[in-house]
Amino acid sequence: MQLIDGGVTAPQGFIANGVLSGIKSGRTKEDTALIFSEKVCNSAGVFTQNVVKAEPVKLTRLRLKNRHKAQAVIANSGNANACTGEQGAWAAVRMTRAAANSLSNSEKIGMKVDEDDVLVCSTGVIGQQLPVEVIEEHIDELVEGLSKEGHEKARQAIMTTDTQFKECAVEFEVGGKTVRIGTMAKGSGMIHINMGTMLSFITTDCAISSEMLEKALHSSVEGTYNCVSVDGDTSTNDTLLILANGMAENPEITSDGPDYQEFLKALNFVNTQMARKIAGDGEGAEHLLVCTVQGAKDVQSARNLAKSVISSSLVKAAFFGKDANWGRILCAMGYSGELFDPQKVSVSFSNSKGCIKVYDHGNPVDFDEDNAKILLSEKEVGILVLLEEGEASGTAWGCDLTYEYVKINGDYRT
Amino acid sequence: MQLIDGGVTAPQGFIANGVLSGIKSGRTKEDTALIFSEKVCNSAGVFTQNVVKAEPVKLTRLRLKNRHKAQAVIANSGNANACTGEQGAWAAVRMTRAAANSLSNSEKIGMKVDEDDVLVCSTGVIGQQLPVEVIEEHIDELVEGLSKEGHEKARQAIMTTDTQFKECAVEFEVGGKTVRIGTMAKGSGMIHINMGTMLSFITTDCAISSEMLEKALHSSVEGTYNCVSVDGDTSTNDTLLILANGMAENPEITSDGPDYQEFLKALNFVNTQMARKIAGDGEGAEHLLVCTVQGAKDVQSARNLAKSVISSSLVKAAFFGKDANWGRILCAMGYSGELFDPQKVSVSFSNSKGCIKVYDHGNPVDFDEDNAKILLSEKEVGILVLLEEGEASGTAWGCDLTYEYVKINGDYRT
Known part of the structure; x- marks a missing residue:
């Protein structure tokens, strides 16, 4: 296993981008991120255990529960879309719909993307209505800019009080094929040990069944993200998503064994790196x-x-x-x-x-x-x-x- | 029920004092307190639920468990006598022995005081050996100064980072007699909801059996001290002690009924007042x-x-x-x-x-x-x-x- 560059776009078939939609006044850096896979992925997620769940958490959890599939993730900073009632629930749906429509209409993408295959995450202040129309206005710009280099803008777009971006990617062998895992996260505040991050995204080109992907994610979270605390507050928005598009063409991992263990080892490694980065960049932290x-x-x-x-x-x-x-x-x-x-x-x-x-x-x-x-x-x-x-x-x-x-x-x- | 002056010496038969022994270098105010009752009291305590217990907590808990009696309490600030091993355990015993000997030898007191009837509490830094010899050197001064006015020096002596002393006393009727409850506490830091204070002392001249006293204390703590948090840290030294000397001569409370409920109501009142004072004077607190x-x-x-x-x-x-x-x-x-x-x-x-x-x-x-x-x-x-x-x-x-x-x-x- 070795460290490589590229974050969430390091694995084959993944592109990303970030743009400034203007969700929170005064922000001058990107605030809206999109990750896209050219093939539909097996996907799994871990979510906040807080009784008060943000609207995007409810929507994404429901979509994953029904289908275990995803092809894109749209995420914004500057507004958590939590405690926002029906208007907030509708805003989360509109984010995924805007992304699906823009992706489907784009010549660059050249394929239909199902709204149900778009997941959504938000982070920022709780209890203010999300100005979803500014995201809709910038969605074509976000889609047209998708690229391999776009992980840099995407990792920036999810940051709130983070002082450093957080990403990591590794390359390793599974079944004679080179497999990659990439990840990016935002951390900083309202971080505690039930889940332990606000937003984290993991991409991989490993071929692995939904069931084993879910098992690997939950197993890895226990000793990594769930062992991080910045301030003892478990957020309403914690979301960790993994998307596996299978483009590494390794024999699909469908049960425990050497291939699964190799994948789990790499996953534990990147998650540990991110856990360290999130803790070390806790709000105001010097140590x-x-x-x-x-x-x-x-x-x-x-x-x-x-x-x-x-x-x-x-x-x-x-x-x-x-x-x-x-x-x-x-x-x-x-x-x-x-x-x-x-x-x-x-x-x-x-x-x-x-x-x-x-x-x-x-x-x-x-x-x-x-x-x-x-x-x-x-x-x-x-x-x-x-x-x-x-x-x-x-x-x-x-x-x-x-x-x-x-x-x-x-x-x-x- | 009405508020009265006098803190822990408000009830009949209780006197107190505080002196500067010099436990922690640089301190210019009293650091050692003594509360004494002219009659042996029924007594009960509530202690920290921390697995790591300070040596005075272990000793005091043991003495109360064996006898449910107490006549005096000696307490120091500036050193918690926690994580100090056998040397610390011996220091706690020496504090009670010094107090018992000095009280027994004092013409002012004029009676023998049993070492087992002296309880002990410490508060301050964890993990440094307590310089018990300075307390022994000042013990006669502490005993000779015992008085009704001494609650002022005693309440000062238990303060660490507290900015305000915390005391309260009330007077009410039980069985046709006037009964008083007095209390003093120190709070400030390392305060959380399992017990909820570092040190608190309650005195009363109410006649009440050990069993009902224990019941009243535990009942009252649930909605008062156990609902206070300053920083989420449960101290190694939390101790809440109540001493009842029966000198009000009301018919002894031995079961639930109107007298017990009257006592409990007053106890809840003073404990609520102290809970508010401790929270409001949390370390660095402005609100x-x-x-x-x-x-x-x-x-x-x-x-x-x-x-x-x-x-x-x-x-x-x-x-x-x-x-x-x-x-x-x-x-x-x-x-x-x-x-x-x-x-x-x-x-x-x-x-x-x-x-x-x-x-x-x-x-x-x-x-x-x-x-x-x-x-x-x-x-x-x-x-x-x-x-x-x-x-x-x-x-x-x-x-x-x-x-x-x-x-x-x-x-x-x-």
């Missing part, structure tokens, strides 16, 4: 926190403990202050809901430059505070927790809590 | 948030929804920015774990000056943003959520998320 718990009784327990640590406001604030306040880590583990013996716990901080043990089998270690401060000044900081409860380990990704987070979220809407 | 959910299917559901709202970082940051971003309230309700129909929800903001409806039966309301900004500028802001699922209601108390919170917690330890 990426990577907490690994080893020696837990099972994987779920290890992950729950790691998630509790990187979700704690006090832990997050301490890392912002470069303060080796490890007591808060123990405290956060203690209210995770997992049982463990505090007397068997050891904690270290680590990064590329070294490792400092601060707590050893239930007792504080007398460590060098100045060295710790230097270690905690790095962009990426590791928190290593050793239990003696079993053999399992798990990792979660988070970020520090900063003035900037408060600033961004104290004045986001207006 | 007290009071979220009331009405029309829920049951009380627990109403409280869970209200807690989820006031615990959300994004809701908290929006109130800091005086931004009427009600979508985040819906979002937080949606991931609370409670089921409800979003189409039946209405949301209003309110304070002493008025009420603004922002969401009505699943649809956004076109409200005046300027008026909303004025309303949200008040110190106390109400969030009123109406469901149409049933008849139950519940309230939770929280505060906004501010730069100051991040500042305090980015540099608390050093």
Whole structure:
């Protein structure tokens, strides 16, 4: 497996684009993205578990549930189209209809695209009506600009408070054929561990049945997106979609086996990369926190403990202050809901430059505070927790809590 | 029932004091508190549910479990005595032993005080050994200064990042006798809804059996302390203690009935007052948030929804920015774990000056943003959520998320 360029358009048959429709006043960069596959794809999705679901989430979930197919995804930033009632539901339908009509009428595309094969996602402020007419006005421009290079505009169009675009692509072998997976995501705020991102799109030219695609996606999400937290808020709009068009012409993966495992490994890799990017670019974040718990009784327990640590406001604030306040880590583990013996716990901080043990089998270690401060000044900081409860380990990704987070979220809407 | 002065020394037979032992360098105010009752009290406690428990929590819990009695409480700020191993366990014992010895040797007290009747609490930084010898050095000064006025020094001695002391006392009638309840607490940070305060002490001269005292305390905590959140972190040190010395000479309350209900009503009142004070003085807080959910299917559901709202970082940051971003309230309700129909929800903001409806039966309301900004500028802001699922209601108390919170917690330890 190797990293390649190209994001969502890296796999064969996928093109993308982004344009500025003008959804939110003042925005000067693209706000509407389109991903298109020249062949209809098997598709699967994971959605927010929030009881309050955005209108595009309801529509996309319904379409995938009925058909497990997709050929295009239209997405906008600047407005979440959530808590918008019937008018919002209609706006989501209009987005997919506009895309299907424009694609079908385009000489460039040269084929009919079914409205039911277009999925839709929105991200941005909750509770304001989406000005869908501006998207309709720009839809032909969006379609005509579709290209292999268009992943750059598409990845830009889904960003809100993100400071960096997030994409990744890999190439690997399945059944003697070269297969590619590409992905892009937006993260930043309102991100927590039930699903764990606002929007993420994965494309692949791998031939894989809907059933195995769905299985792979759910399996991969558990240890990747579901282990990310920026602020403990599970959004109304979280959506992770995967589209597989089969153009790599590998023998179709229809059951578990070496091919499926190879695909899953690559999928886990790209999802892990994106999980790290989303956490590291959390709203206002200065540090990426990577907490690994080893020696837990099972994987779920290890992950729950790691998630509790990187979700704690006090832990997050301490890392912002470069303060080796490890007591808060123990405290956060203690209210995770997992049982463990505090007397068997050891904690270290680590990064590329070294490792400092601060707590050893239930007792504080007398460590060098100045060295710790230097270690905690790095962009990426590791928190290593050793239990003696079993053999399992798990990792979660988070970020520090900063003035900037408060600033961004104290004045986001207006 | 009427409010009276005096905090924990308002009930008959209770005296208190606070001194500066010098537990944490740089502190110039009292850091060690003592509450004493001239008669041995029936006593009950509620403790942190964190798996990692501070040493004084373990000791106090054990003593109450064995005997349900107490005559004195010694408490310190500046050091939590948590994650400190055997040395910490021994330090907690030494605090109670020093207090018992000094009380027993004091001519002023004039009676033997059993070490097992002294309870102990600590609050402050986790993971540093408690310098118990400085407390031992100042224990006679602490005992000799015990007085009715000493509640003022005691309430000061338990404060950490609190900006205001928190105390309350009431007087009411039980069985033809005047009964008093007094309380003091410290709050501020690492405060969440499992227990919900770091340290709180309640004294009463009411005659009430251990069993009914325990029942009353647990019943009252559910709708008061357990509905407070400052930052979602459940401390290792949370302790709520009640001491009842029976000196009001009312007929002892030994079962449910009008006397018990009168006592419970007063206890709920003082605990609610303290819950509000703790939330309003959350670390860095500029606003007290009071979220009331009405029309829920049951009380627990109403409280869970209200807690989820006031615990959300994004809701908290929006109130800091005086931004009427009600979508985040819906979002937080949606991931609370409670089921409800979003189409039946209405949301209003309110304070002493008025009420603004922002969401009505699943649809956004076109409200005046300027008026909303004025309303949200008040110190106390109400969030009123109406469901149409049933008849139950519940309230939770929280505060906004501010730069100051991040500042305090980015540099608390050093």
